[in-house]
Amino acid sequence: MKERIVFHIDVNNAFLSWTAVYLLENGYKKDIREIPSIIGGDEKTRRGIVLAKSPVAKKYKIQTAETIYQAKQKCPTLEIYPPNYKWYRKKSSELMEFLSQYSPNQEQLSIDECFLDMTGMNYIYKDLEKLAHEIKDEVKKRFGYTINIGIGNNKLCAKMASDFEKPDKVHTLLKDEIVTKLWPLDVGDLYMCGKKTKERLNQMKIYTIGDLAKKDLKILEKEFKSHGKYLYEASRGKDYSVVKEQTGKNQSISTTETLPHDYTNSEKLKEVLLKQTEMVTRELRRKELFAKTVGVIFKNSHFINYSAQETLEQASNNTKEILNKVYQIFDENYKDDEIRLIGVRLSNLTEKKQEQISLFDNEQKEEKKDNTLQETMDKINTKFGKSIVKPASLKLVGERKLKK
Ligand SMILES: [Mg+2]
Known part of the structure; x- marks a missing residue:
C-alpha cells in the first residue's frame, strides 16, 4: 500500500x-x-x-x-x-x-x-x-x-x-522518527491526553510518551477502558482515521468554536449556541436556503467528539425555530462533561420551504417529491456525467466502503 x-x-x-x-x-x-x-x-x-x-x-x-x-x-x-x-x-x-x-x-x-x-x-x-x-x-x-x-x-x-x-x-x-521525536515528549503533550489522564498516567510512573509506548495494552485498557487502546496506539504514532473530504459547498452550514476554557455550565454553553445559531441561520437566509436537519457538535476536554442531529418537521431558516431544536438536542445529549468546543450544524439544505404535507394526500405528495428530486438529479447527472449527485443514503454507504 x-x-x-x-x-x-x-x-x-x-x-x-x-x-x-x-x-x-x-x-x-x-x-x-x-x-x-x-x-x-x-x-x-x-x-x-x-x-x-x-x-x-x-x-x-x-x-x-x-x-x-x-x-x-x-x-x-x-x-x-x-x-x-x-x-x-x-x-x-x-x-x-x-x-x-x-x-x-x-x-x-x-x-x-x-x-x-x-x-x-x-x-x-x-x-x-x-x-x-x-x-x-x-x-x-x-x-x-x-x-x-x-x-x-x-x-x-x-x-x-x-x-x-x-x-x-x-x-x-x-514513521521512522517516532522514537526520536515523539517518545521524549511529556505524555501530556500527546493529542487527546487531557489533564486528568496525564495525572493518572503520572501516578502509574508514565511521564513521557515513550514510557506510555512501553506499557502493556491490557494494563492501559484496565485503567482507561476504550481510551486505553487509543493511548496505546497514539504513543506508537498509530492512527488509522481518514482525512474526511468535504463535499459540495451547500450541503451543510456549520460553525464551531473552541471555547476560551472548558465549560461545564449549561447556561454558558447555550449562550454560545444562541450566537452560533443566529450566525448560521443568517447565512442560510443570505443564501436563500432552508435547513431540514439541525445538529449540535460537542468536543470534550479529552478531545472526544460527539454530536446529535434531528430533523425538523418543516425545513426552516427561522432563528427561533432552529434555536428551539438546537436547545432540545443540547438538553437531550449534553453529558455534563467539560466542553472544549461546541458548534451548530445545519444540513439537508433546500432552496424552497417545503410545503406542508396535508394528512390526506401524504403518500401522493411524498411520491411526487421523490419524483421531482429524482428528475433533478437525473438532469444534473446527464449534464455533468454520471453520478455527481447521489441521494444521501447512497453516499453514506459509499463512504463506509471506502474506509475499509
Ligand atoms: Mg492555531
Whole structure:
C-alpha cells in the first residue's frame, strides 16, 4: 500500500494574528504582535478572559483563559483588543480556500486548523517538505500572518508535528522518527491526553510518551477502558482515521468554536449556541436556503467528539425555530462533561420551504417529491456525467466502503 502523507496546517496565534492584520489593514500604526497585548473577551462582564496573547505578553507569563484582571496585574501596560469573530471567519475561509488548491482532500479541524491528505501528491510536487515550506511562505506573503505545518504519515502525527516549535515552522513526524521525536515528549503533550489522564498516567510512573509506548495494552485498557487502546496506539504514532473530504459547498452550514476554557455550565454553553445559531441561520437566509436537519457538535476536554442531529418537521431558516431544536438536542445529549468546543450544524439544505404535507394526500405528495428530486438529479447527472449527485443514503454507504 502506498505510504500516506498528511499535512496539518495551524495558524500561529490565530485570533491575535488575525486582529493584528485587521488593524494594520485599517491604518493602525502598531503591530499588536510586537507589544504586550491580548485578545480579551468582554472586559465589562465578570468573566472577561484572555482568548489569545502576543509573544511579548507570553513573556509576562500571561496565560490563555485567565481573567483580564489577573493578566493586567502581571503587566500593567497590557493592551486589550476585543475578538472579531466575523473577521476571523473571513480569514479562516480565505485560508481554507487557498489551501484547498494543494489537495482535493481537505478536512477542517477548527477555525484555524486543517488537514490536507497529500498521499500520492509527490507525483505532482516531487518534494513535499519543500512544498510545505512554499505554502507556509506564501501564506505569510499573501495574508500577512504565519502558520505551522506538520507532516506525518497520518493525522495524529501531522497534528503533533505542527505543534513542535512555533511560529512559522515546518516539522515532520514520520514513521521512522517516532522514537526520536515523539517518545521524549511529556505524555501530556500527546493529542487527546487531557489533564486528568496525564495525572493518572503520572501516578502509574508514565511521564513521557515513550514510557506510555512501553506499557502493556491490557494494563492501559484496565485503567482507561476504550481510551486505553487509543493511548496505546497514539504513543506508537498509530492512527488509522481518514482525512474526511468535504463535499459540495451547500450541503451543510456549520460553525464551531473552541471555547476560551472548558465549560461545564449549561447556561454558558447555550449562550454560545444562541450566537452560533443566529450566525448560521443568517447565512442560510443570505443564501436563500432552508435547513431540514439541525445538529449540535460537542468536543470534550479529552478531545472526544460527539454530536446529535434531528430533523425538523418543516425545513426552516427561522432563528427561533432552529434555536428551539438546537436547545432540545443540547438538553437531550449534553453529558455534563467539560466542553472544549461546541458548534451548530445545519444540513439537508433546500432552496424552497417545503410545503406542508396535508394528512390526506401524504403518500401522493411524498411520491411526487421523490419524483421531482429524482428528475433533478437525473438532469444534473446527464449534464455533468454520471453520478455527481447521489441521494444521501447512497453516499453514506459509499463512504463506509471506502474506509475499509
Ligand atoms: Mg492555531
